[in-house]
Amino acid sequence: MTRTSRAFDRAADSHDQTRLLPEPIASAGIQAILANLHTRRSALLLEVGAGTGRISLPLLERGANLVGCDLSLPMLRRQHEKSAAARLSQSDAAWLPFAARQFDGLLTIHVLHLVGGWRQALREFARVLRPGGVYVNSWNWQGRGDVDDRLRQYWRSRAAGPGADWRRPGVQSREELLAEVRAMGASVAELLVTRFYLEIAPIDVIGSIASRHYSETWDVPADVFDRSVSELRAWASQEYGDLSRPLPAERRFLLDVIRF
Numbered sequence: 001m002t003r004t005s006r007a008f009d010r011a012a013d014s015h016d017q018t019r020l021l022p023e024p025i026a027s028a029g030i031q032a033i034l035a036n037l038h039t040r041r042s043a044l045l046l047e048v049g050a051g052t053g054r055i056s057l058p059l060l061e062r063g064a065n066l067v068g069c070d071l072s073l074p075m076l077r078r079q080h081e082k083s084a085a086a087r088l089s090q091s092d093a094a095w096l097p098f099a100a101r102q103f104d105g106l107l108t109i110h111v112l113h114l115v116g117g118w119r120q121a122l123r124e125f126a127r128v129l130r131p132g133g134v135y136v137n138s139w140n141w142q143g144r145g146d147v148d149d150r151l152r153q154y155w156r157s158r159a160a161g162p163g164a165d166w167r168r169p170g171v172q173s174r175e176e177l178l179a180e181v182r183a184m185g186a187s188v189a190e191l192l193v194t195r196f197y198l199e200i201a202p203i204d205v206i207g208s209i210a211s212r213h214y215s216e217t218w219d220v221p222a223d224v225f226d227r228s229v230s231e232l233r234a235w236a237s238q239e240y241g242d243l244s245r246p247l248p249a250e251r252r253f254l255l256d257v258i259r260f
């Protein structure tokens, strides 16, 4: 059964403050997205799940001929407030309101894990791309076992249970996504754009989970959620001692360049 997509209406006010674009992504990442999508002069591009324009506005500033769509009207309104010139459509990735073979390039970034009908969405992407068009799905690699990963895994183990589910409704892993596009006959090229290093304090990870700004926390009932965060705090103190001490973490920004 297809689960309902997770529109970001409730995140529209907090999204830009909680999802800051690290400098290496803002510079090298945006440049690489554009270079890979822009397959010919005045290529027409579509970003699906464009949200508040965190990615699409920098692309527009670099001259991209881009349309953005998203399920959430409040997210699109935010984008429109930032740029009245942005061309936007409120639509579901699984039922795109565009004619076939229109776009030269299509982009998703941090979206398909939220799309209930993600398999149908991939078929829509193949339909609206012209022959020779390219689909770029961008993702962040994060090392297993860094402080952010360990704390989130622990919290998930405490938040799962009867009536409580932190899993998002869409694709569950990159492997699942790539298996599906390959089954559709697509080719996939993985491109490592940049790797960078951060320092993350345990207290900040706990704070970001406790704030419920992230969609994996939205469906967990309040009582289970409060208990899971208390358990997380106690476990983190045992594991890390000083929760405000920053710890190193590596991130990589990658593109999967897909041709149907």
Ligand SMILES: C[S@@+](CC[C@H](N)C(=O)[O-])C[C@H]1O[C@@H](n2cnc3c(N)ncnc32)[C@H](O)[C@@H]1O
Pocket (backbone or CB within 6 Å): 005, 006, 007, 008, 009, 019, 048, 049, 050, 051, 052, 053, 054, 055, 069, 070, 071, 072, 075, 091, 092, 093, 094, 108, 109, 110, 111, 114, 115, 116
């Ligand atoms: C995590 S945000 C990412 C937004 C943007 N790509 C970025 O990186 O800033 C995910 C976006 O996908 C949208 N979304 C979720 N399900 C969708 C669907 N079925 N069709 C279109 N957009 C969807 C949400 O409303 C939200 O704006």
